[in-house]
Every structure is written in structure tokens, then in C-alpha cells.
Amino acid sequence: MYRDVQRDLEPPGGIHPLLAGRFSPYKFDPSAAIDDHSLGLLLEAARWAPSAGNSQPWGFFASRPGERGHERVVRHLAPSSARWATDAGLLVVTLARRYVGDTQLLYSEFADYDLGQAVAHLTVQAQAMGLAAHQFRAFDLEGLTEELRPNPGWAIVSMIALGKAAGEPPASRDRRSIADLGSAPWSMSE
Ligand SMILES: Cc1cc2nc3c(=O)[nH]c(=O)nc-3n(C[C@H](O)[C@H](O)[C@H](O)COP(=O)(O)O)c2cc1C
Numbered sequence: 001m002y003r004d005v006q007r008d009l010e011p012p013g014g015i016h017p018l019l020a021g022r023f024s025p026y027k028f029d030p031s032a033a034i035d036d037h038s039l040g041l042l043l044e045a046a047r048w049a050p051s052a053g054n055s056q057p058w059g060f061f062a063s064r065p066g067e068r069g070h071e072r073v074v075r076h077l078a079p080s081s082a083r084w085a086t087d088a089g090l091l092v093v094t095l096a097r098r099y100v101g102d103t104q105l106l107y108s109e110f111a112d113y114d115l116g117q118a119v120a121h122l123t124v125q126a127q128a129m130g131l132a133a134h135q136f137r138a139f140d141l142e143g144l145t146e147e148l149r150p151n152p153g154w155a156i157v158s159m160i161a162l163g164k165a166a167g168e169p170p171a172s173r174d175r176r177s178i179a180d181l182g183s184a185p186w187s188m189s190e
Contacts, residue, residue, distance in 0.1 A: 004180035024134040032164035034089035045125030049118035052110035060096035081138035088161035102152035132165035144185035
């Protein structure tokens with residue numbers, strides 16, 4: 001499928017520096033710990049995100065190196081993410097509440113959408129605190145679900161590694177053009 005992609009050295013000026021400066025690092029400083037206060041602020045940022053009907057269908061399992069929860073999560077990382085995520089000062093497992101208990105009744109049709117927005121808020125808060133976030137899906141979803149055993153209706157969706165970035169942003173970044181954002185959903189242009 002044709003996609004109109006631009007390759008930029010960095011995001012163009014004009015957007016907020018917190019958004020322009022964000023990137024998903026492949027290297028974290030293993031000596032940079034995240035203290036309780038910082039962890040609280042990150043979760044606070046997620047907590048204040050908007051959600052459909054204020055349903056707040058999100059949940060988080062946060063753990064730091066040295067904590068027992070961290071070992072329980074790290075053992076389910078894929079080799080590709082284990083290379084960098086284990087050095088991060090914080091690992092967060094994200095969960096969405098999709099169903100009411102063990103029924104097929106939707107708790108919210110926007111559960112995953114709202115979780116994504118809460119995570120976006122968390123990542124911007126992290127950036128404001130001099131921390132970087134790398135969201136990822138490279139882990140054994142079944143194994144981690146078995147390990148953490150979320151309540152019925154809840155599903156693990158993704159993970160986030162957070163900490164001090166140890167590497168530089170990639171030399172160039174690919175993004176679809178603004179024109180493509182408007183035209184891609186339709187097959188014919190007027
Ligand atoms: C839901 C989600 C899943 C992702 N899964 C992975 C992953 O498994 N491995 C990985 O290296 N990066 C993963 N990423 C990071 C993206 O590859 C990254 O955000 C994208 O390439 C844009 O780069 P940037 O965040 O540095 O701008 C994921 C991001 C999101 C939001």
C-alpha cells in the first residue's frame with residue numbers, strides 16, 4: 001500500500017518541545033532510579049486523562065529493578081525488548097478494562113482508546129520530568145497474563161519502559177505527511 005512518508009531529521013519547529021523532544025529510546029541508563037515521588041507523578045498524569053463517560057478503563061502494574069514484581073515481568077520480555085527494557089528504571093504493564101467481569105458485556109467500547117490516551121499523558125509527564133518512555137508489545141502476552149492474573153474483564157495491552165535515555169534519538173524519523181493524514185482514509189479525492 002502506498003504511503004506518503006516524510007523523513008525528517010527532527011520534528012519541525014512549532015509543536016511543543018515536550019512533544020518534539022520525545023522519542024522511544026533503545027538504551028536506558030541502568031543507574032538512574034525512579035523514586036516513589038516520580039512514580040506517583042507518572043501515574044497521576046495517567047489518572048487525569050479524559051475517557052469516554054469518565055469510565056477510566058485503565059490499570060497499571062508498575063515495578064522497578066530490585067522489586068519482586070520486576071522479576072515477574074522481566075521473565076516474560078521478548079529477547080528484542082529485554083535488550084533495553086531491563087535497564088529502564090521502571091517497567092509499567094498497561095491494562096484495559098474491556099468487559100464487565102467475566103461476561104461478554106462491554107465495559108466500554110473505548111477501553112483501549114482511553115488507555116492509549118492515559119499512556120500518552122504519562123509519556124508527556126515523563127518527558128517533562130527528564131525521563132523517556134518506550135512503549136512496547138514485545139513480550140509473552142499469554143505468559144504475563146498467567147503470571148499477573150488480572151481480574152475478569154481486564155486485559156494486558158502493552159508495556160512501557162521508563163527511565164533516563166542513554167542514547168541519542170535516531171538520526172532521522174519517518175512520519176506520514178499531514179496531507180496523508182487527511183487523504184489516506186478515502187480511496188478517491190474530490
Ligand atoms: C502500542 C505500541 C507498541 C509498540 N511495540 C514496540 C515493540 O514491541 N518493540 C519496539 O522496539 N518498539 C515498539 N513500539 C515503539 C514504536 O516502534 C515507536 O513509538 C515508533 O517507531 C515511533 O518512534 P518514536 O516513538 O521514537 O517516535 C511500540 C509503540 C506502541 C505505541
